[in-house]
Amino acid sequence: MNSETLLLIILAGITAILLAGFQYFRKSKSMSKQNMLFMFLRFISFFSIGLLLINPKFEQISKSIEKPNLIVAVDNSNSVNYLDQEENVENLVQQIANNKMLADKFNIDFYAFGNDLKNLDSLTFLDKQTNIDKVFNQLNQVYKNSTSPTLIITDGNQTYGNDYEFSFSKYKQPIYPVILGDTITYTDLKIQQLNVNKYAFLKNQFPVEAILMYNGNENIDSKFVVYRGNNVVYSQNLSFTKSDNSRVINFTLPASNVGVTSYKASLIPLEIEKNKLNNTREFAVDIIDQKTKIAIVSSFLHPDLGVFKKTIERNEQRSVSFLEPQQLIDEIDDFQLVILYQPNYEFKALIEELNTSNKNKWIVVGTKTDLEFLNSVTTYFQHEITGQLEEYQAELNMNYTPFMVDDINFESLPPLRSSYGTLNFNIPFETILTKTINGINTFEPLLATFDTNSRREAILLGENLWQWRAQSFVMSKSFNPFDDFISKIIQYLSTNTQRTRLNLDFETFYNGSTSVIVKAQYFDKNYQFDPRESLTITIKDKVSEDMQTIPMVLKKNSYEVDLSNLPPSKYEFSVSAAGDNISKSGTFQILEYNVEQQFLNANVIKLQRLAAESSGKSYFIKDAADVIQDLIGDNRYLPIQKRHKNSLPLIDWKYLLLIIVLSLSIEWFIRKYNGLI
Structure with missing residues (x-):
């Protein structure tokens, strides 16, 4: 005062x-x-x-005492079980939880990680993937402004994600790795990697690349063999030495049968090998007898054109060609879909030919589109001409019915630029995305599809789609969400199959370490998404004849079920609606492969560098009791008395x-x- x-x-x-x-x-x-x-x-x-x-x-x-945090992150992946360290891990976690001196000095938070980071409830060691990079990124968001030494109990073997040795630099906390495993070097032959396209075309040859590794001191001979069923389709004799310890084999296989064809690659193991599981890999190829050809027509260059090509050709079943309007007229029968990018009077003859031949098309409207021309060549819609430009953001229409659309956080994507004005349809249409201006939904279509005269068309009212792909990568660290969104539109427009009330979304085969997700959409008789229905999936193992029925869970605008716990095999399934006599079937295959079982040792060197560069210290699991005493005695982690003045x-x-x-x-x-x- x-x-x-x-x-x-x-x-x-x-x-x-x-x-x-x-x-x-x-x-x-x-x-x-x-x-x-x-x-x-x-x-x-x-x-x-x-x-x-x-x-x-x-x-x-007022005064308060604030204790530092102690973060205990435990590897819950299958590799811990495979290295026979699960009992040691559980004992160490129990020692930390029951240590009174440690509890008096720290606020202890326990986490488990594998596919994701989550609060530690119980340890199962069943996760099929390990992403240590995500551990540091997520912990950094929670403990960024605190003193929080981190005890990470792991073998250090990461199966996906960015390299944690470099990404942890943003994590400003001392790290104490407890290393699960030892430094003993075992003699081992393994298939390090198999590179093969997901799709191949009938009567063609598809390439396969195999990367083979040897770890040992003796000169050895082995054989690389590829089987289709019980038949050998490729083999090669190999020799390895201590210095010449790797091979890259490139070969081709014939695509002779339509559908999913499974193969098994095997590197004949040595008798003294400890781990023989990594000598065998299964892979599959979906062989198709037709390739979808898509033409993109534009009278000027724009970054969107490259994005369309890159995104569409991500699917091996599709190819993209850039053509001029007159050139396409002569080749129009070769293409299943035509994308007209910002058409003008140069497109007049082409659009007339497209209408005559009843071809599916996708029109993209932007700042250089001649709206007067566009209105003159179509009777299905009319775009208001104002002479002004506007930037529109997007919002997903959750009631879109022709196919399933995942929300890739459209509201956070940059605005698309186009002509200001209302688009008026003269025929029934379905809106995928609506326009929003300054966060206000106008409920006018930004992206819409419609069926007419047994053909399918779409119209997008905006350019700079390339910014969406870039921003989607920033948000999700992957191009896949955006590419999958465009791919579904292309899939819909390149076929003329009539829509159904029950749509399924699944892969024809899944690698053993990936999530097996089957999605479904159910519509009422007015083709409005019906969230009230109960969908069930009945799965049959085609090998063992075992069957099970599982209810599907409603998530946003679709139903889905996670079948990742199914063992590798071939399956057929049927999805049915409880309140209606509607069902749909499909087949898929789960390949046998567990990436967590490919490791013989802990990644000791990387974990030791991680500790040294973060001012922490590394320990082997047999010396794990020392880490508790070191943390208790470390004077860097003392309670802080805080004085609050109000x-x-x-x-x-x-x-x-x-x-x-x-x-x-x-x-x-x-x-x-x-x-x-």
Whole structure:
């Protein structure tokens, strides 16, 4: 409280005494006890009111003790089980949880990681992937502004994600790896990697690349063999030495049968090998007898054109060609879909030919589109011409029915630029994305599809689609979400199959370490998405004949089921609606491969570097008790006493108002009792 406020309080007290004395002394020559009581009560009232008007502020000081955090992140992947370390891990976690000195010094938070980072509930060691990079990224968001030494119990073998040795640099906490495994080097032959396209075309040859590794000191001979069923389709004899310890084999296989064809690659193991699981890999190829050809027509260059090509050709079943309008007219029968990028009068003959031949097309409208021309060549819609430009962001229409669309966080994508005005349809249409301006949904179509005369068409009212792909990568660290979105539109436009009330979304085969997700959309008779229906999936193992029925879970605008717990095999399934006589079937195959079982040793060197560069220390699991004592004795991690000073205005003190009310009430009651009122 400053001196000025103190002076005002003294002045308020003197004023309150003078006012109270003036009221009770001016008519009496002597002061009775009753008048003195009245004067005191009146003084309290005046002085309290004066304090409220001055409203002085008082400082309140509180102290608290803040302990540092101790983060314990435990590897819950299958490699821990395969290295026979699960019991050691569980014992160490129990020791940390039960150590009273450690609990007195730290706030201990336990996490488990594998596919994802989550709070530690129980350890199963069943996760099929390990992403240590995600561990540091997510922990950094929570503990960025605190002292939080991190104890990570792992073998250090990461199966996907960015290299954690470089990404951890953003994580400003000391790291204490507890290494699961040893430094013993075992003799080992393994298939390090198999590279093969997902799709191949009938009667063609498809390439396969195999990377083979040898770890050992002796000169050895082996053989690389590829089987289709029980038949050998490729083989090669190999020799390895300590210095010449790797081979890259490139060969081709014939695509002779339509559908999913499974293969098994095997590197004949040595008798002394400890791990023979990594000598065999299964792979599959989906062989198709037709390739979808798509033409992109534009009268000028734009980054969007490259994005269309890159995204569409990500699927090996599709190829893209850039053609001029007149050139395409001569080759129009070779293409299943035509993308017209910002058409103008140069496209007149082409559009007439497309309408005559009843070809599917996708029109992209932008700042250089001739709207007057576009309105003149189509009777299905008319675009209002205002001569002004506008930037539109997108919002997903959750009731879009022709096919399933995943929300890739459209609201966070950059705006598309196009002509301002309303698009009016003369025929039924389906809106995929609606326009939003400054966060307000206009409920006008930004991207829409429609069927007419047995052909399918789409219209997108915006350019700079390349910015969407770039921003999608920034948000998800992958181009896949955006590419999958465009791919589904291409798939829909390049076929003329009539829509159904039950649509399925699944892969024809899954690698053993990936999630097996089957999705479905169910629509009512008006083709509106129906979230009230109960969908079930019945799965049959074609090898063992085992069957099971599982309910599908509603998630946003689709139903889905996670079948990742199914063993590798060939499956057929059927999805059916409980309240309607509708079902749809499909088949898929799960390949046998567990990436977590490919490791013989912990990644000791990388974990030791991780500890050294973060000012921590590494330990082997057999010496794990030492890490507890080192953490307890480390003077860098001491509780911090924090002093909190709050400035509290007197007006917030409610008791002062109570004092004013009581003093005035008591004075009035006594005066009334004595007949002075």
